[in-house]
Amino acid sequence: MFKYKQVMVIRRDLSLSKGKLAVQVAHGAVTAAFKAYKEKPEWFKAWFNEGQKKVVVRAENEKELFELMGKAKALDLPCALIKDAGLTEIPPGTITCLAIGPAPEELVDKVTGHLKLV
Numbered sequence: 001m002f003k004y005k006q007v008m009v010i011r012r013d014l015s016l017s018k019g020k021l022a023v024q025v026a027h028g029a030v031t032a033a034f035k036a037y038k039e040k041p042e043w044f045k046a047w048f049n050e051g052q053k054k055v056v057v058r059a060e061n062e063k064e065l066f067e068l069m070g071k072a073k074a075l076d077l078p079c080a081l082i083k084d085a086g087l088t089e090i091p092p093g094t095i096t097c098l099a100i101g102p103a104p105e106e107l108v109d110k111v112t113g114h115l116k117l118v
Contacts, residue, residue, distance in 0.1 A: 004047035005055060006032060006101035007112045009068055012058045014096060020089050021118070024082055025056055028099030031080035036102050039078050047102030057115035065098045071111045077103045 008028045010021055033052075036044040047053070059065050065081065072079040079100045086092025101108050 002050050002053045003105060004043060004050055004102050005053040005105050005108055006047065006099065006103075007055045007057060007108055009057050009059045009065060009098040009100070009112060009115065010118060011061060011065060011096055013061045014090060014094070016096070017089060024084065024096040025099075027082045028080055028097040029054060031082065032078055032099035033102060035080055036078035040103070043078075043101075043103050052102070055112075056118045057112055058118050059098070059115065062095050065095060068100070068111055069098055072098075072100045075107050075110060077101060077107060077111065 006029060008025045010024060016024065033044065059068065069079055069081060077100050079098060081095055082097040082099065084090050084092065084094045084096050086094065100111060
């Protein structure tokens with residue numbers, strides 16, 4: 001049973017292609033994992049050794065991402081907000097994804113447990 005996980009929250013209102021969505025999720029996963037590695041090494045190591053559980057869910061819009069990020073920060077969870085470079089589908093600086101964790105599942109679920117899977 002997993003005790004740690006990482007969750008990527010992608011914006012539904014952007015209607016990203018599958019490839020673009022995958023890249024934004026990858027950016028989020030790497031950035032938040034690196035942050036956890038530095039700030040919460042015990043969480044990172046436990047998550048890594050368990051198999052690096054990841055979940056991708058959706059939020060309605062940018063406003064919801066910021067609300068979720070506020071909740072994550074209040075719980076002292078590692079998180080990363082991803083902004084696109086704007087080279088392909090969307091304008092530069094568009095916020096696409098919020099990555100939370102790796103962190104204990106019960107804490108992450110307090111922030112993202114109500115969101116639907118992508």
